[in-house]
Amino acid sequence: MKQITVYDIAREAKVSVATVSRVLNNTAPVKTSTRNKVAELIQKYQFQPNALARSLLKKETGMIGIVLPDITNPFFPEVLSGLEQEARKQGYTFFLCDTCSSNSDTREQYRRESHYLHLLLEKQVDGIIILGGRIDLVNPTEEMVQELLEVSKRVPVVQVNGRLSGSSMHRVVVNETAGAEQATQHLIHLGHKDIVMIGGFDHMSNTVARVKGFKKAMKENGLSIGADKVIYGGFSVDDGRRLMDELLCRKKRPSAVFCINDLTAIGAMKAAFKAGLRIPEDLSIVGFDDIPFASHSIPELTSVSLKCNELGRTAAEMMHRLIRKEKVKKQITIEPDIRVRDTTGPFRG
Amino acid sequence: MKQITVYDIAREAKVSVATVSRVLNNTAPVKTSTRNKVAELIQKYQFQPNALARSLLKKETGMIGIVLPDITNPFFPEVLSGLEQEARKQGYTFFLCDTCSSNSDTREQYRRESHYLHLLLEKQVDGIIILGGRIDLVNPTEEMVQELLEVSKRVPVVQVNGRLSGSSMHRVVVNETAGAEQATQHLIHLGHKDIVMIGGFDHMSNTVARVKGFKKAMKENGLSIGADKVIYGGFSVDDGRRLMDELLCRKKRPSAVFCINDLTAIGAMKAAFKAGLRIPEDLSIVGFDDIPFASHSIPELTSVSLKCNELGRTAAEMMHRLIRKEKVKKQITIEPDIRVRDTTGPFRG
DNA sequence: TTGAAAGCGCTAACAA
DNA sequence: TTGTTAGCGCTTTCAA
Numbered sequence: 001m002k003q004i005t006v007y008d009i010a011r012e013a014k015v016s017v018a019t020v021s022r023v024l025n026n027t028a029p030v031k032t033s034t035r036n037k038v039a040e041l042i043q044k045y046q047f048q049p050n051a052l053a054r055s056l057l058k059k060e061t062g063m064i065g066i067v068l069p070d071i072t073n074p075f076f077p078e079v080l081s082g083l084e085q086e087a088r089k090q091g092y093t094f095f096l097c098d099t100c101s102s103n104s105d106t107r108e109q110y111r112r113e114s115h116y117l118h119l120l121l122e123k124q125v126d127g128i129i130i131l132g133g134r135i136d137l138v139n140p141t142e143e144m145v146q147e148l149l150e151v152s153k154r155v156p157v158v159q160v161n162g163r164l165s166g167s168s169m170h171r172v173v174v175n176e177t178a179g180a181e182q183a184t185q186h187l188i189h190l191g192h193k194d195i196v197m198i199g200g201f202d203h204m205s206n207t208v209a210r211v212k213g214f215k216k217a218m219k220e221n222g223l224s225i226g227a228d229k230v231i232y233g234g235f236s237v238d239d240g241r242r243l244m245d246e247l248l249c250r251k252k253r254p255s256a257v258f259c260i261n262d263l264t265a266i267g268a269m270k271a272a273f274k275a276g277l278r279i280p281e282d283l284s285i286v287g288f289d290d291i292p293f294a295s296h297s298i299p300e301l302t303s304v305s306l307k308c309n310e311l312g313r314t315a316a317e318m319m320h321r322l323i324r325k326e327k328v329k330k331q332i333t334i335e336p337d338i339r340v341r342d343t344t345g346p347f348r349g
Numbered sequence: 350m351k352q353i354t355v356y357d358i359a360r361e362a363k364v365s366v367a368t369v370s371r372v373l374n375n376t377a378p379v380k381t382s383t384r385n386k387v388a389e390l391i392q393k394y395q396f397q398p399n400a401l402a403r404s405l406l407k408k409e410t411g412m413i414g415i416v417l418p419d420i421t422n423p424f425f426p427e428v429l430s431g432l433e434q435e436a437r438k439q440g441y442t443f444f445l446c447d448t449c450s451s452n453s454d455t456r457e458q459y460r461r462e463s464h465y466l467h468l469l470l471e472k473q474v475d476g477i478i479i480l481g482g483r484i485d486l487v488n489p490t491e492e493m494v495q496e497l498l499e500v501s502k503r504v505p506v507v508q509v510n511g512r513l514s515g516s517s518m519h520r521v522v523v524n525e526t527a528g529a530e531q532a533t534q535h536l537i538h539l540g541h542k543d544i545v546m547i548g549g550f551d552h553m554s555n556t557v558a559r560v561k562g563f564k565k566a567m568k569e570n571g572l573s574i575g576a577d578k579v580i581y582g583g584f585s586v587d588d589g590r591r592l593m594d595e596l597l598c599r600k601k602r603p604s605a606v607f608c609i610n611d612l613t614a615i616g617a618m619k620a621a622f623k624a625g626l627r628i629p630e631d632l633s634i635v636g637f638d639d640i641p642f643a644s645h646s647i648p649e650l651t652s653v654s655l656k657c658n659e660l661g662r663t664a665a666e667m668m669h670r671l672i673r674k675e676k677v678k679k680q681i682t683i684e685p686d687i688r689v690r691d692t693t694g695p696f697r698g
Numbered sequence: 699t700t701g702a703a704a705g706c707g708c709t710a711a712c713a714a
Numbered sequence: 715t716t717g718t719t720a721g722c723g724c725t726t727t728c729a730a
Contacts, residue, residue, distance in 0.1 A: 006708065015716075015717085016717045018717060018718080019715085027709085028710095030715070046499065048467060048471045049471065050706085052410070052472075052473050053722085055722095056399070056707085057708055057710085058708090058722085063472075071426045071430055072423075077420045077423075084445075084449065088461075096445040098429070100430065122400040237641075296586050297646065297647065298615075354724085355724065365700065365702075366701090366702095367725080368700060376725080377699085379699070380700085383699080383700085398724070400724095401722085402725085403723080404724095405708090405722090405724075406724055406726085408706080
């Protein structure tokens with residue numbers, strides 16, 4: 001099963017390898033008869049040039065590395081889909097590097113992130129798109145920052161929805177604070193006054209941004225924002241359930257809950273149902289992310305759409321321009337939209 | 350930003366490139382003092398050898414191509430996660446090729462599949478794992494079969510849950526017929542006699558396999574399996590909704606519905622709720638796949654677990670052995686398990 | 699224990 | 715319009 005090369009084609013066509021290369025890449029005029037002869041042989045042997053050799057020479061591989069924390073979190077496939085759509089047009093392919101945050105401790109995850117970052121560099125990717133993980137940290141360690149910075153000196157790096165400091169890095173982000181504000185505003189408009197926000201971690205910037213929006217909306221409407229109005233504790237369905245259970249133990253339960261994401265919102269709904277509450281009659285719930293599940297749940301979840309697909313497409317486009325050394329804005333911000341569905345309703349004294 | 354090479358290291362260490370290569374790969378004894386000197390320089394310059402050059406020479410890249418139809422279908426991320434877990438141990442990285450079946454016609458999808466298959470070959474992947482798409486077709490065109498066959502002559506190919514003919518291809522499959530049988534049996538045990546199966550397409554082998562299991566269980570229990578007991582029509586939530594609406598228009602509606610997958614089951618539930626039915630009191634529903642959503646829905650969906658994670662891990666392991674030319678079984682079959690939850694209940698005359 | 703040199707498969711500059 | 719040739723960065727004989 002010897003691999004066919006340009007030499008084999010050249011020999012049989014009685015031309016030089018340069019000519020074969022020329023018909024392969026349409027890089028210089030070739031007499032029609034020669035071209036046909038070569039093309040025929042290429043066809044006959046199903047010859048496919050070795051991309052490694054080509055890339056080695058040209059110093060571009062058409063490969064982009066994607067580093068993300070957990071592909072089973074539905075947020076990421078949505079973004080990925082947008083990325084793929086856009087990047088395919090440009091002829092890129094993806095290395096998918098999942099650091100599997102879900103089944104290991106965080107230290108391990110960051111180690112894997114480092115591992116993948118270096119691996120991608122070795123593989124000579126044209127650029128790296130990073131989502132989640134360290135770029136979501138409010139206080140990343142110096143090494144984490146330094147490492148990514150080093151990486152970004154070698155190849156373009158685009159951060160998706162992250163804010164890790166470092167001047168040489170570009171990013172596309174969603175205005176999460178505005179999204180959280182919208183969500184809170186929506187609840188307030190419905191007459192809710194006692195609103196609690198649940199989920200997330202206060203060491204993560206996405207949580208901080210969302211809490212900020214929540215508090216801002218509350219404050220602007222003259223509503224109380226005591227310490228008991230925000231309960232941190234994670235991003236999963238189970239976390240949502242747990243936090244809601246906690247909430248339901250309080251003497252006075254809120255009339256509306258704003259969840260850090262759709263997954264916790266689902267967990268919260270489950271806990272509420274189990275406690276015999278009706279949604280939205282007894283309790284309004286808002287999610288965040290607007291993953292497909294949100295519109296599939298019963299009742300359908302009101303959520304803030306992060307426009308994942310657009311996020312992905314924008315990141316891919318940014319990367320493309322970066323690779324071609326075109327002028328690119330340091331940061332592109334996407335404005336989220338609230339999608340009102342069936343889990344929020346008017347406050348009933 | 351010139352790339353550092355073994356030559357730079359060699360020059361500064363006053364040794365030959367061969368020696369640098371030796372310390373890099375631990376491939377031959379090197380005097381400790383020389384080794385240290387070289388190692389130091391490698392550290393100093395953060396030197397990372399160019400994987401392209403190495404792969405070109407060694408004829409192995411440590412890259413595996415994954416071709417799948419739609420990353421936003423939650424089934425695939427689950428499998429992918431298993432794949433990644435296993436393959437990471439072996440030091441492989443993935444090319445993710447999403448043919449985006451969801452937003453384009455099927456012809457276009459198969460064209461993209463071909464495109465990616467060839468691209469992966471050019472990139473010199475060590476193997477290709479293919480999920481969905483053409484391998485799910487009952488009657489693929491001759492070209493589709495031929496093309497994949499050609500590919501499999503060049504690199505190992507593992508089909509995940511597919512049955513495209515071709516002797517040189519390995520596969521790991523789930524026994525879907527048995528799964529469907531279990532699901533149907535479960536409903537029958539609950540006393541249901543009028544059971545309808547909805548969703549899927551009869552030109553796809555997964556549908557055929559599941560319908561077969563459904564019919565088998567029905568027949569074995571002496572239940573009718575007239576033409577009106579199976580309604581084809583797709584795999585999405587919307588398809589499920591539509592098909593259930595159709596079903597509800599019938600004079601006599603069934604007491605239980607077996608859905609081709611969890612997505613259609615969710616659609617079916619929505620339609621049923623909208624029609625004022627209670628689940629499971631008025632109607633029992635079973636899904637298939639057991640995506641995370643199944644256990645998150647309200648009420649929680651009874652479903653047949655395809656053990657996606659195990660599927661992925663097994664495929665990765667198979668690929669690994671194939672690459673190392675170890676002995677590998679042509680086919681590995683995974684037995685599914687039903688997960689009984691809250692959407693199925695006893696028949697109530 | 700080390701170095702010189704060939705070569706992986708390709709492209710592109712230069713020459714013809 | 716075509717061929718010759720020099721690399722791309724690495725590993726691996728073979729010889730010293």
